[in-house]
Amino acid sequence: MLWSNALIPTQKESPADAVAPSHVLLLRAGMIRQLGAGTYTYLPLGLRVLRKAERIIREEMDAAGALELLMPALHPIELWEESGRVATMGDVLIKFDLGGDRKVCLGPTHEEVITDLARSYITSYRQLPITAYQIQTKFRNEPRPRFGIVRTREFLMKDAYSFGADVEQLNASYDAMYEAYCRIFDRCGLPYVAVEAESGPIGGDASHEFMVPSPSGEDQLIRCSSCGYAANVEKAEVGTLAGPSPNSDGAPAPTEVQTPGQRTIEEVAAFLKVQPEETGKLLVYLADGKPVAVLLRGDHEANEGKVRRAFGAATLEPADAPTIQRATGSLIGFLGPIGLTIPLAVDQAVALMPRIVVGGNKEDIHLRDVVPGRDFPIDRVLDLRNAAAGDPCPRCGSALEVGNGIEIGHVFKLGTKYSDALGATFQDAEGKTRSLIMGCYGIGVNRIVASAVEAGHDANGIIWPLSIAPYEALIVPLQVDPDGEVMKLSQQIASALRFAGADVLIDDRDQRPGPKFKDADLIGIPLRVVVGERGLKEGKVEVKWRHDSEAFTVPAEDAPAAIVQRLVSARQELADRVERRAEERTARRGHAG
Amino acid sequence: MLWSNALIPTQKESPADAVAPSHVLLLRAGMIRQLGAGTYTYLPLGLRVLRKAERIIREEMDAAGALELLMPALHPIELWEESGRVATMGDVLIKFDLGGDRKVCLGPTHEEVITDLARSYITSYRQLPITAYQIQTKFRNEPRPRFGIVRTREFLMKDAYSFGADVEQLNASYDAMYEAYCRIFDRCGLPYVAVEAESGPIGGDASHEFMVPSPSGEDQLIRCSSCGYAANVEKAEVGTLAGPSPNSDGAPAPTEVQTPGQRTIEEVAAFLKVQPEETGKLLVYLADGKPVAVLLRGDHEANEGKVRRAFGAATLEPADAPTIQRATGSLIGFLGPIGLTIPLAVDQAVALMPRIVVGGNKEDIHLRDVVPGRDFPIDRVLDLRNAAAGDPCPRCGSALEVGNGIEIGHVFKLGTKYSDALGATFQDAEGKTRSLIMGCYGIGVNRIVASAVEAGHDANGIIWPLSIAPYEALIVPLQVDPDGEVMKLSQQIASALRFAGADVLIDDRDQRPGPKFKDADLIGIPLRVVVGERGLKEGKVEVKWRHDSEAFTVPAEDAPAAIVQRLVSARQELADRVERRAEERTARRGHAG
Known part of the structure; x- marks a missing residue:
């Protein structure tokens, strides 16, 4: 073309x-x-x-x-x-x-x-x-x-x-x-990762998303670079948190403080001059229609799938304000774990806190110096929240990383x-x-x-993978006279590549090299071949892979064969990598099984 | 498969x-x-x-x-x-x-x-x-x-x-x-025909439809089997009608007849006990907004493209009842050509009628024994109607045929x-x-x-053309034991065909031959190969083209090669036919140019 x-x-x-x-x-x-x-x-x-x-x-x-x-x-x-x-x-x-x-x-x-x-x-x-x-x-x-x-x-x-x-x-x-x-x-x-994904309350018991890490992705991706664990944010587990068991000996008893109109974690933390991670957040849900409560650290986000499973429920939804008031006798913004009569689940991060600021279950009142386990019961230490950067990997304990990803595929047991x-x-x-x-x-x-x-670009443009590039090879003749040596050799190279099954684009535009190279980088064809009068005088044709920074030359007299050889090798490398990765998967499955 | x-x-x-x-x-x-x-x-x-x-x-x-x-x-x-x-x-x-x-x-x-x-x-x-x-x-x-x-x-x-x-x-x-x-x-x-099509008042000056003749087609197709002329009904011209010029010598003068409430051609013809082809039909249009009239034989259909061109107009639309009454002073159902003050165009078929029944331009009145040219003027003899079966071909004068066609393609100068x-x-x-x-x-x-x-079926099912059949070959093993000789040879034949680039379906169902043959005919795969124990005993494999009524056999020992050979020949025949037809088109264009 x-x-x-x-x-x-x-x-x-x-x-x-x-x-x-x-x-x-x-x-x-x-x-x-x-x-x-x-x-x-x-x-x-x-x-x-x-x-x-x-x-x-x-x-x-x-x-x-x-x-x-x-x-x-x-x-x-x-x-x-x-x-x-x-x-x-x-x-x-x-x-x-x-x-x-x-x-x-x-x-x-x-x-x-x-x-x-x-x-x-x-x-x-x-x-x-x-x-x-x-x-x-x-x-x-x-x-x-x-x-x-x-x-x-x-x-x-x-x-x-x-x-x-x-x-x-x-x-x-x-x-x-x-x-x-x-x-x-x-x-x-x-460069995809297959992550475990939440499969939802209805349907089967397994689901994986295939994600390509990218800041333009709309899904959050939790990964462990040590062991390869990967999951989306709905599914990612948090490993057991390490830390000394809090010692409440000699800790002061809870104190009521006036927090008029301070309802959100940010408002309360700012008002009381503490960090959000020193506070607790009590949330009320309807688990299969019955009210339940969850206590998280103030800066953490609840994971509804985990909460649902914690209560063994088939459905879970946030309770509305009237339901919350009926169930707790208190108002949103001032909810706390002390004196609750509905079931309470406590996230493991809360169990590690020596003391905590929580709602006082009265309007405009919060409590300082509340000690988890002393001032309210912790029956089970549970993972109830979304994983965050730095949390321990559930498999190996290393710090998890959080990034965005583009979901390109999803498999789901319905x-x-x-x-x-x-x-x-x-x-x-x-x-x-x-x-x-x-x-x-x-x-x-x-x-x-x-x-x-x-996943494949630089400041100058796209860097296509060989297998899905619009064309595998771009030939750039610097002189475009159809009867000249440059165009003749360009056509010969194109013809040899086509014979090897490649699709080839020839930049036949009568333009200066600068704009042609800029466009070549922009559209990102993997293999670029430059044929020019000066090079031919020296008996050379320039070849450059878009993903490499350096070009190399091949002798002009056997340029067609040499370039075909490079392309065939690159294809074979990709094919080998695909098969190698397939073997690795088979080996992992064998190992796991 | x-x-x-x-x-x-x-x-x-x-x-x-x-x-x-x-x-x-x-x-x-x-x-x-x-x-x-x-x-x-x-x-x-x-x-x-x-x-x-x-x-x-x-x-x-x-x-x-x-x-x-x-x-x-x-x-x-x-x-x-x-x-x-x-x-x-x-x-x-x-x-x-x-x-x-x-x-x-x-x-x-x-x-x-x-x-x-x-x-x-x-x-x-x-x-x-x-x-x-x-x-x-x-x-x-x-x-x-x-x-x-x-x-x-x-x-x-x-x-x-x-x-x-x-x-x-x-x-x-x-x-x-x-x-x-x-x-x-x-x-x-x-088996398509390319027909000239009406390109409409706006747009370019040429248009062709590609039609496959079929009773299930929704478009009418006019063809001349003598010279190959083909057009759709909007575009088809009617050749000059032959016939003796009507002789009105001694013909009686027009007579008014009472036709109370008889408005359509069918009603009037039945009421007056004449055939529709003995009547005339006067239609009023707005050509570029101005009222004009057209007189056709009662059983004919106006062709609006032809009418539009007859009046040199860019747009044409049927006039509504009030407009007609203003333009002619008369009512729909009783319109006639005598005494009209708006422009009148007369179809050539009317010019050949010795006498004609037309509307009397008064309510409940028609006229008998009206002689075209004598009782009203015929300025130009024009082709104003859709071609009908038996009309003369505009190129060679032979009788035109009318059939339905499925429009499969359309090219249009916009x-x-x-x-x-x-x-x-x-x-x-x-x-x-x-x-x-x-x-x-x-x-x-x-x-x-x-x-x-x-275009390709019989009472038993579909007969696909080789090039677009779902599979080129269907292999029917009559015994489907995977380890038996029959299945082994079937697989060998399939494999040889696939190596020749063919797609192959193997009917591996454990059913009696009858239903398998019935299904084979129904789905219409072009090449059917039957492998069975009885045949193998005689050293034979049966081969049948779906479009042929008779099967033939090939020796079992070289069945794979022989069958591949048949398929390759059939493909080549189709390819040759495509090129031959292309050459014929080139020759025709050279001839025309």
Whole structure:
């Protein structure tokens, strides 16, 4: 492909409203163009990346035995009413009327549609297990589309759904998808981490998110660089906190202090001239509808999944002010652990505090010098909060790190949530009717593109992984006379590369080297070959990998073969890395098992 | 791929509400499944056909120099307001609100979006010509989705748009797309015809539709089997009608007859006991806002494009009752050509009628024995109506045939309609600002699938063209013991075929031959190979093309090579046919030029 025919509208200036590197660089490199809020056109270069990611996904899904199909984007609203998700999805679900009482929505995901399909085709355990997938456009009315193509209203998703007869089949399908995802992201050259994720009160018992660490990510990612533990913030456990057991001998008894109108931790801490980490925060929830209380250190955040499990509840929701007053006799802002009659769970960090400022359960009153365990009972020391930077790793005790990540994939054991709701059943070997056991598995294809840029760029532009670069090689002839030696050799090199299966872009623009090199760095093609008259006089052609700072030269007389050789080696290296990582995973599983 | 893993839910019974063969057979063959009104899921077999058609389209678009990009389905409504099409598209355009005053629509086509893109990137004639395309999902709120995947609310379309600096560039882009379309449909094995189509009052001066003749088509197709002339009903010309000039010598003068309440041609003809073809039909239009009249034979249909051109008008619309009464002094149902004061155009068929029954321009009165040319003037003998079966071909005079067709593609010279509306301009070589000259080119990808079935089926099922069949070969082992000779040879044949680049389905189901053969015929894989113990005893493997009635055998010992050879020959035949037809087109163009 010749640059002059390729529609690559590069821009020198950064767009005013773009902050994420992927957003800035994909716009500047002429790969995407915004159409509306959260909608982007993929220009030829950007689309090539998207299609390459799509092809890798398809190959690995097929290899894992998943069947490709294609479901519509327009869904009858009735299916979503059957599953109950018209209510739970809220405004994110785009609903409208096609006239004549035909209500439809635009699919933000396809559990309902595939379960409807399964209930009509799957009747017997003999048809199980089965996994189906599609690569299809989803629609979500995101209230705040952000970071270019990271969070949009319309996006390309690979969604897969597995159906099994029992938990063993679910686990096998889940593991196959997990492994396929690792291969996909390895092949795409992404520095991803697979993190344990909260699977929610309903559904199965396992879920993993695949995240690419990036400041532009909207999800928090907790990692241990010592042992490799990784989890999202909902799921991350906090290891046992070390520290001397607080000694309350000789500590003064609690004192009431007037804190008129001081309700938040920040207000109380500032008013009493203490740090937030010297205070306690009492929160009231409804666990399966019954009021319960949780005491955390003032600067910590409750983790509702952990709280729910602490009380053995199926559902948990924050209590509202009237409920709190009925349950505790006190007002929000002045709640404390002393004298409570509802069940109380105490976070382990609180148990290490020698004394603590808490609410006095009376309006405008807080208590100083409260000693946990002395002034209120601690039945169990529990992990009830979100992990924070510096917390001990639950596996090895090293300090956890906290960062942001872009979620590129999610695998999820659904269980029978949708098959129960829609009545998707099968007959087991004994002739008994049972609900299909489902898993679902998503990849945000556009996010592969975005996170590759987030993970691969420098001040000058994008650094694409070889496997998903729009072109593998860019040839830059410095003189573009079609009959000249420079263009002739450029074409020969391009031709040799194409014969080796590479896609090649030739920058045939009649411009000075400076702007051509700047554009080359910006669009980030992995292998850059510069052919120029001066070099040819010395019998040399310049070759540079975008990820290397230094160029090298190859003899002009065998440049085509030499350059093909470099490309083939680079591909082989990537392929070897993918297989090596797969072997490491197998070894780890063997070790664990 | 093994049948037992492939999700092919074939059905014995025809679905109750399906009439078109493509609808019935694609459902019965387990290739599609209806989700809602006008929305279909493509099951694995159906999706393979869709993807193969897509690949052929992409290859030919790329070869024609078109650039692939991908535009969103969600469009800001503002763009459609700029082009004025919110009003003209009416309810077919799906519009809704995303909250916060963000009005959007779902793109039924992308002229607005691509023109918006062009106005931001194209500034100079040096960037022209350029053609961009996408393969993307469109949405239209069709009031009556029909014939399965022929007319749906959500469909996959290849839409391309060309931008040129002048008419020569438009013509070159148009011709390149026309040629690419011929290659695409030839490669897909479709018996298409390219017909001249009406291009409408606004826009360019040429348009062709690509149609596959089929009773399930919704478009009428006029063809001459003698000379190959083909056009759609809007565009088809009627050749000069032959027949003796009517001789009115001695004909009686017109007589008034009472026709109380008889307004339609059918009512009047029945009441007066004449045939509709003995009557005349006077229609009143507004041509550029001025009333004009047209006289046709009672059984003929006016062609508004022809009428518009007859009056040299840019716009034409039927006049309403009050306008008609003001213009003619008469009432609808009793209009006639005698004494009219507005311009009158007379169709050539009327000029051949010796006498005619027409309205009397008075309520409840018609006239008998009116002689055209004697009782009212005929200034010009014109072609003003839709061609009908038996009309003379405009090129060779042979009788035209009328049938239905499925429109699978459309190429259209748009001119500056959208570039004017959206201000998409460029600087020409003289520095003058001018509007981009556009063409647009669409292919309904799903309709390729449907029309292939319409054109290729028999009582037993589908007969896929080799190039877009879900699999090229189906191997039917009659004994499915995995360790048996039959399965071993089946696998060897499959393996040899795969090595030759073929995709192969193996029917590994443990069923009797009858149902397996029935399913084979139903899903229509081109090459069927039957391996069975009885045959192997005789050293034979049976091979059958789906489109042939007779099977043949090959020696079992070299079955893999022999079968590969057959497949390779069949592919080559198809490729040769595509090239031969391309050469014929080139020859015809040379001849015409």
